[in-house]
Amino acid sequence: MIGQTVRLADAISIARILAVPIILGFVLWHPPSLFVPAAAIFLIAAISDLLDGYVARRSGKASTLGIYLDLVADKILTSCVLLVFVDLGILPTWPAALIITREFIVSGLRTVAAAEGLIIPAAAWGKHKTLVTNAAIFMLFLAFAGSELPANMSISSVTPVQIFAYFIMYIAVILTITSGLRYVYNARHVLFQMMKH
Template sequence: MNLPTWITLSRLLGLPVLLYLLQDPSSEQRLYAMLIFLVAAGTDWVDGYLARKLDLVTELGKFLDPLVDKLLVLGTMLALIELQQIPAWGVCLILARELAIAGWRINPNLTGSSTIQGANLWGKLKTVSQIIAIALLISPWSETWRILSLTAFWLCVSLTLISGVIYILPPPEQVKSAQRPE
């Protein structure tokens, strides 16, 4: 395992601490939870940058990075469901997309082995929107932020579903070439 992969795995270390802090959170615990979440989420950018910059992109890294992202995001969202800040059905929509696309991203090739397809722009936008929504939802700010945080949550649900549909649909050039007569 290389440095970017270790950084990816380090992201998981924040999850148990987050879940502990969000059990019955005070304002101070919410602040710590938000900071830990943002640092853990920030390592997503760091590991990707280092992997590309140092030419250390691996199949293991392409597999683990989105998996760890999903654990961090969905684990924190489960705590937010328990705190009755977000509805479970919204998180179920996100979970359904994540499970469907996780299997879709593995492309078997002709040799019998498979390659892991990296995230596209929509998948990255989805991840950023989830990070922003969760940070707002776990923040210690007053109730006046509730509308903004819920709006951010529903925006992330929408982007999650849109990115899933875009991931499954064939690229426009494939549709055009399939329609051309030979």
């Protein structure tokens, strides 16, 4: 029973990764007319992160594959969508670069810590960052669904929903920086250990 539960959690993570090319296909095929279905799939994929975590906790055991999939699935989903937003002109390069860079730094520290047998305590700030970033991406999908992309827009045509979506995204950027700095601080023992080698 436990093995089946673990496999279910792994399957949910794999499904989240497989959702990425579908989302990108909708976004790139004929933007922004298919942003609504892309937003719906993105929302389901983001919520599935909570589901596979719940399933894994319920079993009380996680597979090595499951831990790996859970770590990379969210990063693949978020990074790919952010890069497409940059390509379409919806998002400036720097917010996407900051968010993705933070993920590289945290993943690198986790890898080194695991190799050294060290534990870096998780912080609630990271979860808040993920939640707000996903909300901002979802809002940007909806804000530009069926409307002109930024390259064809004038200042007067910017809608309140688009302004709100950007506001949420910049909150996500602030949380990205803050949570990243806190994570590095919590991982200072890992950094000190690296300096000794």
